[in-house]
Amino acid sequence: xxxxxxxxxxxxxxxxxxxxxxxxxxxxxxxxxxxxxxxxxxxxxxxxxxxxxxxxxxxxxxxxxxxxxxxxxxxxxxxxxxxxxxxxxxxxxxxxxxxxxxxxxxxxxxxxxxxxxxxxxxxxxxxxxxxxxxxxxxxxxxxxxxxxxxxxxxxxxxxxxxxxxxxxxxxxxxxxxxxxxxxxxxxxxxxxxxxxxxxxxxxxxxxxxxxxxxxxxxxxxxxxxxxxxxxxxxxxxxxxxxxxxxxxxxxxxxxxxxxxxxxxxxxxxxxxxxxxxxxxxxxxxxxxxxxxxxxxxxxxxxxxxxxxxxxxxxxxxxxxxxxxxxxxxxxxxxxxxxxxxxxxxxxxxxxxxxxxxxxxxxxxxxxxxxxxxxxxxxxxxxxxxxxxxxxxxxxxxxxxxxxxxxxxxxxxxxxxxxxxxxxxxxxxxxxxxxxxxxxxxxxxxxxxxxxxxxxxxxxxxxxxxxxxxxxxxxx
Ligand SMILES: Cc1ncc(COP(=O)(O)O)c(C=O)c1O
Numbered sequence: 001x002x003x004x005x006x007x008x009x010x011x012x013x014x015x016x017x018x019x020x021x022x023x024x025x026x027x028x029x030x031x032x033x034x035x036x037x038x039x040x041x042x043x044x045x046x047x048x049x050x051x052x053x054x055x056x057x058x059x060x061x062x063x064x065x066x067x068x069x070x071x072x073x074x075x076x077x078x079x080x081x082x083x084x085x086x087x088x089x090x091x092x093x094x095x096x097x098x099x100x101x102x103x104x105x106x107x108x109x110x111x112x113x114x115x116x117x118x119x120x121x122x123x124x125x126x127x128x129x130x131x132x133x134x135x136x137x138x139x140x141x142x143x144x145x146x147x148x149x150x151x152x153x154x155x156x157x158x159x160x161x162x163x164x165x166x167x168x169x170x171x172x173x174x175x176x177x178x179x180x181x182x183x184x185x186x187x188x189x190x191x192x193x194x195x196x197x198x199x200x201x202x203x204x205x206x207x208x209x210x211x212x213x214x215x216x217x218x219x220x221x222x223x224x225x226x227x228x229x230x231x232x233x234x235x236x237x238x239x240x241x242x243x244x245x246x247x248x249x250x251x252x253x254x255x256x257x258x259x260x261x262x263x264x265x266x267x268x269x270x271x272x273x274x275x276x277x278x279x280x281x282x283x284x285x286x287x288x289x290x291x292x293x294x295x296x297x298x299x300x301x302x303x304x305x306x307x308x309x310x311x312x313x314x315x316x317x318x319x320x321x322x323x324x325x326x327x328x329x330x331x332x333x334x335x336x337x338x339x340x341x342x343x344x345x346x347x348x349x350x351x352x353x354x355x356x357x358x359x360x361x362x363x364x365x366x367x368x369x370x371x372x373x374x375x376x377x378x379x380x381x382x383x384x385x386x387x388x389x390x391x392x393x394x395x396x397x398x399x400x401x402x403x404x405x406x407x408x409x410x411x412x413x414x415x416x417x418x419x420x421x422x423x424x425x426x427x428x429x430x431x432x433x434x435x436x437x438x439x440x441x442x443x444x445x446x447x448x449x450x451x452x453x454x455x456x457x458x459x460x461x462x463x464x465x466x467x468x469x470x471x472x473x474x475x
Pocket of ligand 1: 117149150261
């Protein structure tokens with residue numbers, strides 16, 4: 001490359017290697033409550049209503065004045081130490097808080113890390129070590145789901161199934177002998193006419209049982225699903241009997257039941273004013289053995305995620321080596337844990353989990369009423385609590401998807417942004433490649449007025465895009 005050519009490549013609007021590389025992405029300037037100020041292509045957009053809080057991250061909204069002194073105190077308290085040699089009280093306190101705010105005896109310990117991907121990566125290794133500690137080293141197989149997302153590290157991609165995972169399949173963990181996939185749970189597309197929810201669940205459970213039997217149950221280590229999928233599939237609530245049925249199969253074949261609640265958990269979809277999303281679907285008797293969390297745990301104020309470990313796994317370690325192999329430099333980081341605990345205590349004190357469950361369901365039902373029967377591109381509106389999605393289809397009756405190249409999910413995101421509403425458009429829900437959705441995951445602090453404002457802007461954006469597509473002949 002000539003010096004001139006190299007200079008042309010280096011001369012860039014952005015020095016961050018992310019998203020579109022040679023173009024500065026929209027930048028956040030600031031935020032207050034449920035509104036953000038964003039600069040895009042040289043123009044400043046004030047009062048952008050944040051209906052997705054980044055990637056379902058924000059519980060408290062932005063610029064929370066009560067969190068600033070918590071951050072200051074945590075910074076003053078903080079002296080870094082390498083966690084597997086010298087620990088800190090804040091990580092203990094956060095673990096105790098999560099355990100005590102979950103149903104009794106479900107979780108017994110927690111590991112804190114910095115991202116959801118890292119939490120799933122660690123969970124895979126904890127499960128592996130668990131099987132070795134109890135003398136079952138032949139148990140290596142992990143069964144996760146078609147059309148799923150568990151993170152962007154190679155281990156997490158290996159248990160995922162989506163376009164992002166597909167890109168890296170040649171360097172992922174073996175998909176035939178180690179990271180197996182079971183059918184997606186997706187009633188909108190795959191529950192048959194005349195089939196009840198329970199019958200659909202049973203069909204999926206039969207398929208899972210067949211995979212376990214076909215792959216020698218003695219070698220199956222774990223079954224894992226997102227309790228409420230998000231970026232992969234759009235927010236599909238589990239049909240009746242599905243999660244409890246997986247639990248029963250795990251019990252039957254001595255397999256670990258793991259839930260990924262990185263995106264849907266930590267208060268976003270809990271019906272009891274607590275933390276876990278699974279409490280919307282199953283009782284403590286069917287709880288997971290291990291669970292990953294992230295996102296709203298730090299609510300965007302700190303980078304924190306975690307692995308919650310049940311008593312069965314913890315006991316096996318204690319009765320074995322009593323040590324966890326390996327760790328990360330920034331695991332159980334004292335500053336992150338102290339701020340996250342402050343965030344969670346505020347959420348708990350102010351009943352914000354109960355608020356988002358109520359307000360989120362109100363938002364969802366208003367969107368269903370307004371969009372499903374009208375002549376537009378919305379085929380489904382689904383979700384629970386503070387996590388909802390719209391699915392776009394070419395034909396509401398046949399559920400035909402739009403051609404991939406139209407990229408409707410992302411186009412909808414752009415239309416919403418122009419209408420000063422932040423949502424997340426995604427593609428690939430139907431089969432890993434095609435299908436378009438948009439996600440909504442507002443802050444837990446939203447009021448009825450905010451719900452109405454979000455609903456109004458979503459309707460306006462759906463109508464605008466539908467009209468544009470009609471005019472250009474793509475719908
Ligand atoms: C269900 C689920 N698991 C894991 C992750 C990965 O989390 P992170 O992006 O923090 O690594 C995500 C991210 O969206 C997710 O939705």
